[in-house]
Amino acid sequence: SQTIHQWPATLVQPVGSPLSLECTVEGTSNPNLYWYRQAAGRGLQLLFYSVGIGQISSEVPQNLSASRPQDRQFILSSKKLLLSDSGFYLCAWSFIPGQNNSPLHFGNGTRLTVT
């Protein structure tokens, strides 16, 4: 069966500091990978998605970036955090849409507080 790991679970970072969140998937090959952000009491905002190694699509222009150095590894980064970057960050994977109805499966999330 497939599992998704995301870390760290919580993070407190000062404004202007860098960020690196990591996500790995086990038990499947060539998954679609996603980074979402959820502000308190708000819906899910898609930040990035990837259909393969090195292939990243950005949905929202901002000071965040994503990379997929390996098939089942997805990294969210920032060079300088802003206060507005605070939120709940979720990594997710799915099969290629059209296969197995392809729901998204989420990691446990990272709660980021920028101070």
Next chain:
Amino acid sequence: GQNIDQPTEMTATEGAIVQINCTYQTSGFNGLFWYQQHAGEAPTFLSYNVLDGLEEKGRFSSFLSRSKGYSYLLLKELQMKDSASYLCAVRDSNYQLIWGAGTKLIIKP
């Protein structure tokens, strides 16, 4: 534009039945998903509808009418652990997921 509408909050009593509605306007349709999200946790997949009709999974059922752009999630025999937010999401013609803001369900004893 693309839009998903759900009620912001609903309250129900333990042991009762509650129906959470979702209406959508999207560019194409390739399935509708319901997720449950407990406070402070990640969403978990509940159900998927791509054809009209009712899909039943234990105490939870989900209904879809594509012609009306409408779905509902029906929760029976409510338990306190069902207190959570319920998210509706539609996959559009580009296979992108469009998310609703979620419905916070409060269960009272």
